[in-house]
Every structure is written in C-alpha cells, then in structure tokens.
Amino acid sequence: MSGKVEIEEAVNYTPLQRMRHSAAHVMAEAVQEIFPDARFAIGPAIEDGFYYDFDLPRALTPDDLPDIEQRMRRIIAGNHPFTGERWPREKALEYFQKKDQEYKVELIENLPDAEVGMYQQSKFLDLCRGQHVDNTSEIGPIKLMRVAGAYWRGDEHRPMLQRIYGTAWFTQEELDQYLWRLEEAQKRDHRKLGRELKLFTFSDDVSAGVPLFYPRGEMLRHLMENYVRDTQERYGYQHVWTSHIGKVRLYKTSKHWYTYRENMFPIMKGEQETSEDDAFILKPMNCPHHITLFKSQMHSYRELPIRYAEFATLYRYEKTGTLTGLARVRSLTQDDAHVFMRPDQIQEEFNNAVNLTAEVFSTYGLSDYYVRLSLRDPKKKEDYVGGDEVWDEAESSLRSAVEGRHITYELGIGEAAFYGPKVDFMVRDALGREWQCATVQLDLNQPMNFELEYIGEDGQPHRPVMIHRAVTGSTERFMAMIIEHFAGAFPVWLSPVQAMIIPIADRHQDYAYKVLEQLKAAGIRAEVDIRSERMNAKIRDAQLQKIPYMLVVGDKEAAAEAVSVRLRTNVDLKSIAVKDLIERVTGIARSKSFEL
RNA sequence: GCCGAAGUAGCUCAGUGGUAGAGCAACGGUUUUGUAAACCGUCGGUCGUCAGUUCAAUCCUGACCUUCGGCUCCA
Numbered sequence: 261m262s263g264k265v266e267i268e269e270a271v272n273y274t275p276l277q278r279m280r281h282s283a284a285h286v287m288a289e290a291v292q293e294i295f296p297d298a299r300f301a302i303g304p305a306i307e308d309g310f311y312y313d314f315d316l317p318r319a320l321t322p323d324d325l326p327d328i329e330q331r332m333r334r335i336i337a338g339n340h341p342f343t344g345e346r347w348p349r350e351k352a353l354e355y356f357q358k359k360d361q362e363y364k365v366e367l368i369e370n371l372p373d374a375e376v377g378m379y380q381q382s383k384f385l386d387l388c389r390g391q392h393v394d395n396t397s398e399i400g401p402i403k404l405m406r407v408a409g410a411y412w413r414g415d416e417h418r419p420m421l422q423r424i425y426g427t428a429w430f431t432q433e434e435l436d437q438y439l440w441r442l443e444e445a446q447k448r449d450h451r452k453l454g455r456e457l458k459l460f461t462f463s464d465d466v467s468a469g470v471p472l473f474y475p476r477g478e479m480l481r482h483l484m485e486n487y488v489r490d491t492q493e494r495y496g497y498q499h500v501w502t503s504h505i506g507k508v509r510l511y512k513t514s515k516h517w518y519t520y521r522e523n524m525f526p527i528m529k530g531e532q533e534t535s536e537d538d539a540f541i542l543k544p545m546n547c548p549h550h551i552t553l554f555k556s557q558m559h560s561y562r563e564l565p566i567r568y569a570e571f572a573t574l575y576r577y578e579k580t581g582t583l584t585g586l587a588r589v590r591s592l593t594q595d596d597a598h599v600f601m602r603p604d605q606i607q608e609e610f611n612n613a614v615n616l617t618a619e620v621f622s623t624y625g626l627s628d629y630y631v632r633l634s635l636r637d638p639k640k641k642e643d644y645v646g647g648d649e650v651w652d653e654a655e656s657s658l659r660s661a662v663e664g665r666h667i668t669y670e671l672g673i674g675e676a677a678f679y680g681p682k683v684d685f686m687v688r689d690a691l692g693r694e695w696q697c698a699t700v701q702l703d704l705n706q707p708m709n710f711e712l713e714y715i716g717e718d719g720q721p722h723r724p725v726m727i728h729r730a731v732t733g734s735t736e737r738f739m740a741m742i743i744e745h746f747a748g749a750f751p752v753w754l755s756p757v758q759a760m761i762i763p764i765a766d767r768h769q770d771y772a773y774k775v776l777e778q779l780k781a782a783g784i785r786a787e788v789d790i791r792s793e794r795m796n797a798k799i800r801d802a803q804l805q806k807i808p809y810m811l812v813v814g815d816k817e818a819a820a821e822a823v824s825v826r827l828r829t830n831v832d833l834k835s836i837a838v839k840d841l842i843e844r845v846t847g848i849a850r851s852k853s854f855e856l
Numbered sequence: 857g858c859c860g861a862a863g864u865a866g867c868u869c870a871g872u873g874g875u876a877g878a879g880c881a882a883c884g885g886u887u888u889u890g891u892a893a894a895c896c897g898u899c900g901g902u903c904g905u906c907a908g909u910u911c912a913a914u915c916c917u918g919a920c921c922u923u924c925g926g927c928u929c930c931a
Contacts, residue, residue, distance in 0.1 A: 306929045313928095319860065367931045377931075387931050408926030409859025416927075420859050423926070451924095455867080464904075464922055579857050581927085765888040792888080800892035814890060826891055 273305060273391040276430065280305035282342060282381070282392040283332070283399050283428040284312045289384035290331035291316075291424075294324075300386065301363040301412060301421055307692070308438065309427035313410055315363070320422050325404040328424070336399045340382040342392040346375040352387060363412065401435040402428045445690040450743035451585040457748050457805060459739075459756075460586065469583040469590035471736060476756035479785070481593070481735055483754050484742070485571050487852075488595050488620060488731055495616045497569040497597055502549035504573065509537035514548040514709055523576045542575035547703075547728060550598040551710050559714040564724065565601035565609055571735070572596060585740055587695055592734035599727040600712070603650055606725065607657035610700060613729045614661040617685060617698045620731050623852055624742060625751075629687040629697075630668045633658060636681065637674030645679050646704035650725065654702045655681050679705030685733075690744040697733040697741065702726070749806040749828060752856065753849040759786040760802040761823070764795050764814035771818040775811065775838055782842045784849075786811075803828060808856050809845065827856045 284303035291298050295316050303312030356364040364387045379388040410423040429435040454460045459477030511517040529539040550568045573593045582588050599609050635655050636644050662669050680702030686694050703726040713721040732738035763772040772788045779786040789798045802810045811823035825833040848855050
C-alpha cells in the first residue's frame with residue numbers, strides 16, 4: 261500500500277469536501293501574499309464550506325475579505341496543480357521550525373507517524389493529510405463569509421487566532437441557493453420573530469440574558485409547560501415546588517459549590533449570617549432541593565421509584581459572550597425531574613424517560629434532532645464513581661432505550677459524567693447551531709454526598725440511585741427551537757391567539773363581540789380587531805402575526821350566525837356557522853394536530 | 857471571559873466635527889370599507905452610558921453596558 265493511499269484513507273473526503281479543503285489552502289496562500297509573516301494553524305472542510313485559522317500581525321476586518329477573495333480567484337484561475345509528497349517527520353519539523361510556524365510544529369509533534377504529508381499548490385506549501393482536487397481550476401465558486409476569533413485547539417487558555425470562514429460550491433447556482441437558504445433561515449430566527457410576534461424582549465436595565473415575556477409569549481410558555489406537565493404526570497411524575505433560593509451549605513454538601521461556582525450568581529449575605537455556609541444563593545439547579553425533599557422522610561423500597569418534577573426558574577451566571585436570545589439565558593425554567601430508585605429499576609426508568617421525551621418531541625413534530633449517548637471510557641474506569649455492575653447495567657439500559665426508539669444517535673465513549681452515563685437530545689436551530697435540550701443522566705454520586713437511604717426488603721438501609729432528566733430542557737431554549745421550527749406559525753393548540761375576528765365596518769362590532777363571547781366560552785383564544793382600518797389592513801396584520809384563523813364578519817355573516825373563515829395559509833373557507841367553526845377549532849386544538 | 861463588528865425615534869434604516877432625517881408604528885381627523893397596507897395631519901430622539909480631545913462631539917479617543925458573528929466540524 262503506497263503512502264498516498266494511506267493519507268487519503270485517513271480522511272476520506274467527499275469530492276465536495278475535497279474541493280472545499282483545497283479552497284482553504286488557496287485562502288491560506290492569499291493570506292500569505294498579504295501577510296508574509298502569517299502563521300498557519302488548521303484549515304479543514306466543514307459543513308457548507310471551509311475555514312482556516314491564522315495568527316496575523318494585525319486584526320482582520322470584514323473589509324479585508326474582498327481583497328483575499330480576489331486573490332483567491334486569481335490563484336484559482338492560475339490552473340495550479342496540487343502536488344503531494346511524504347516527508348520524513350524530522351525534515352518537516354525542521355522546515356516549519358525554520359519558518360517559525362509554531363502551530364505546524366506542534367501539529368507534527370503530536371503526529372505518531374514517521375512520515376507526514378506535504379501538499380503544494382502555486383507558491384504555498386502546507387502540512388496536510390490531504391485530499392485535494394488535482395488542480396486549483398477545479399475549485400468552484402467561493403465566497404468568504406466572515407472573520408471570527410477562535411482559540412488554538414479550542415482551548416481558551418491558548419492563543420486566540422483569526423479564523424476566516426468561507427463557502428464553496430461546484431456551481432454558481434448552488435452557491436446562490438446556499439446564500440438564499442441562509443437568508444431564509446434568518447427570517448425564522450427566534451430573536452426576530454420574538455419581537456415581531458410580540459412574544460418577548462430584553463432590556464439593558466433588567467439584565468443581559470433575562471428575557472421578559474409579553475402576554476403572547478407567556479401564553480406560549482404556559483401552554484408548553486402545561487403540556488409537559490400533563491404528559492409527565494401520565495408517566496408517573498409528581499410535581500413539587502422548592503422556591504428560588506437556598507443556602508451555601510446545601511451546595512457544599514452537593515459539591516456544586518466547588519465545581520459549579522463560576523456559573524452561580526454571587527452569594528447574598530445579610531448581616532445576621534456570620535458564616536459563609538449560611539449565606540444565600542440563587543438556585544442554579546434543583547437536584548439538591550429535590551434531594552432534600554426525599555431525605556426529609558423515610559422511604560421504603562416499595563415506594564420507589566419516586567419521581568419529583570418541578571418547573572423551576574433557575575439562575576446561572578453564563579458568560580456574556582455565550583448569551584443568545586432565548587437559546588442561552590441567565591434565568592431559565594427547567595422542566596426538571598429527579599427519580600430516586602433502586603438499582604434494579606434503572607432500565608425501566610431510562611425507558612420511561614426516553615419514551616416520554618420522544619412522545620413530547622413527536623407532538624411538536626420535531627424530527628431534526630439526534631441523541632448523543634455518553635458512556636464511560638472503559639480504559640479509565642478509576643475516573644468514575646460507582647462499580648462496574650451498575651455502570652454496565654446503566655449503559656446497556658440507556659443504549660437499548662435509545663435503540664428501541666429508532667432515533668439516530670451518536671456514541672460518545674469517555675464523554676459520560678464521572679457520576680454516570682447520560683443521553684442528551686441535540687437539536688439544530690434555524691442557523692444550524694446545535695443546542696442540547698432533553699437530557700437523561702444517571703447519578704451515582706449525589707446519593708452518596710447526601711447519604712440517601714431507603715429501607716429494603718431485608719429491613720436494612722440501602723443507597724438509592726438517581727436519574728436527572730429534563731424533557732424540553734429549558735423552557736426558554738425549547739421555545740427558541742419551537743419558534744424557529746414553526747417559523748412562528750404555531751399549531752392551533754400552541755397559538756397564543758387562535759382567532760382574530762375582523763368586523764368589516766363599525767356597525768359589525770356588536771356581532772363581532774357576540775362571536776367573541778361564544779369562542780371564549782368554548783375555550784378558544786380570540787380577539788376582535790376594532791381599529792378603524794380597512795378589512796384588508798386587518799387581514800394583513802393578522803396574517804403577519806401568523807394567527808391561524810381570521811374570521812371576517814359583515815352583514816351576511818351577522819344575518820346567518822356565521823363567520824367568513826380565512827386561514828393563515830391563504831385558504832378561504834367562505835362562510836361557516838359559528839358553532840361549526842367552534843367544533844372545528846376545539847377539535848384540532850384538543851388533538852394537537854397541525855391542521856387548521 | 858476572549859477575538860472581530862455594531863448601537864441614531866417603538867421597528868427598519870439614512871446622515872454630518874457646527875446639537876439630526878425617511879418609511880412603518882403611535883396619536884388626531886376624514887373614510888365605513890368584502891379577504892395581505894385608505895387619505896390628510898401631529899407627536900416623537902440629551903444619536904447606548906460615562907469620561908477625554910476640541911471654540912464646538914452623535915461623529916475623534918478611552919472605559920463600561922448591550923447586541924451580532926465566532927471560540928476543535930482537529931495536519
């Protein structure tokens with residue numbers, strides 16, 4: 261087997277990825293033309309494009325991109341072949357040391373092989389494991405998208421490099437289509453829709469990352485929470501309430517004080533509290549509180565599992581740079597639950613939690629998500645709390661719970677928490693960013709910290725195990741996803757305003773209010789638009805608010821006890837008797853169908 | 857937190873070293889309307905905050921606040 265084949269097998273790029281990766285090399289050459297002293301880090305193909313990380317003598321601005329792009333086009337048009345060869349490690353090391361390319365040197369130092377790949381196009385020679393197009397002319401239409409900071413190796417303790425993101429496609433049409441897709445995605449950005457649909461806002465005077473919900477946004481959260489609440493009750497959960505504050509000592513017992521403190525708001529210490537232990541904290545999580553509830557009573561093995569759920573608002577001091585609309589906030593409402601159980605109940609409880617989550621996701625019509633299953637590293641068992649027996653059982657239970665649902669999942673060996681394996685449900689937002697929503701985690705550690713016990717069949721105390729789980733995760737983040745998923749056009753059961761009654765002229769207002777009363781009595785969320793506007797304007801506004809039903813009422817409707825129904829999909833249902841409409845809407849809402 | 861960009865009326869945005877405009881919204885009036893924007897008028901901003909430079913700052917400089925893009929998809 262030749263060296264070249266080995267390199268190619270190591271990455272196995274698709275033709276498109278190969279082309280994009282080649283574009284990254286060309287971009288590096290263009291940057292080198294401008295900055296001869298540039299130092300180069302890595303430049304992989306990524307989803308939708310490529311990037312390259314540079315260490316440059318000055319900061320790039322967006323204005324630099326056109327210049328770099330032009331140089332790239334010139335290089336591409338130069339018909340330069342990509343040539344690869346294998347160099348002995350030492351030779352490559354020496355070469356890059358002499359050129360002061362510290363990042364390349366570090367990369368080589370971490371490579372185990374005796375030989376490394378070196379690829380050249382035009383005047384640019386780079387360490388690379390390969391897979392390029394044969395010639396620069398094969399690189400399709402490119403566009404540089406943005407500059408961004410990126411830590412070397414993603415480590416915040418290492419130097420900050422400058423990253424240029426670009427995109428490349430085989431044809432101009434594909435590039436145009438991609439750019440159009442980006443624009444469309446921006447239209448469903450929940451931050452934009454949140455303002456337009458009057459759902460929520462933020463204020464500098466309140467705090468970054470603390471959303472304020474308007475009535476329509478609150479209605480949406482209320483409906484979402486109620487749905488999860490009803491569903492988890494059906495799955496055997498009981499709801500509890502544990503307020504918003506606690507003492508430092510509680511978090512010392514749970515150890516969060518030592519491991520989680522940077523995410524906690526500063527403590528509140530009054531004049532009476534002489535010791536730090538008695539100072540107050542804003543609750544960043546529920547587990548210590550739920551554990552306290554569990555521990556305050558004796559428990560028999562017969563009672564287990566005990567499932568405590570709570571819609572609690574938690575406060576976490578997230579770094580400012582990570583705050584993003586509702587997707588990452590400082591005050592979040594978790595649909596959190598903790599299950600206290602016997603070790604022999606692990607499998608059943610995992611199943612229960614995964615089934616619950618899958619049911620909720622399917623009600624929302626969510627299918628673009630995957631599950632990450634995090635297991636322990638079998639080579640480092642000593643890093644984890646708890647014995648093999650529990651871990652093996654837990655891991656295989658989790659795996660079969662996930663596999664039984666036919667969900668796409670990825671395996672993260674060594675990504676388990678030290679206290680137990682977990683599954684996370686990952687969802688993408690409109691702009692392609694991934695967010696963790698639901699999570700199910702086994703915890704072998706907190707029962708030890710709090711010395712939890714239940715009385716077994718043998719009359720002796722035994723240590724329970726715990727599951728932490730959240731279905732929608734944080735209500736706020738899930739709302740962000742739902743807003744983007746439906747582009748603000750919520751199904752009837754979730755729509756804050758389900759119907760807008762539109763009187764054609766002032767003389768129809770009395771009848772409009774009569775209809776409103778009937779709808780309200782049937783539990784339909786409706787409003788009357790009494791503004792002195794033309795019907796067309798009222799329709800347009802209701803349409804832009806994505807209200808499912810527009811009910812136009814004029815002389816004909818008033819005479820017939822009817823409404824003229826227009827759907828937000830532009831469908832005109834013509835005149836329908838009020839009682840028939842009520843039946844239709846309540847039926848659709850009850851079934852949580854996506855129909856209108 | 858770090859790197860870059862940005863912050864002008866409720867929203868979308870224009871603009872200048874000599875203290876600012878447009879459209880939509882809001883408000884007042886006229887209109888009483890049949891399925892995506894009626895017409896006329898009025899109001900509205902200490903140009904993110906605080907300092908500094910300057911005869912003069914919304915514009916230049918600095919700090920802070922906030923927002924946006926990003927911070928391993930590893931040669």
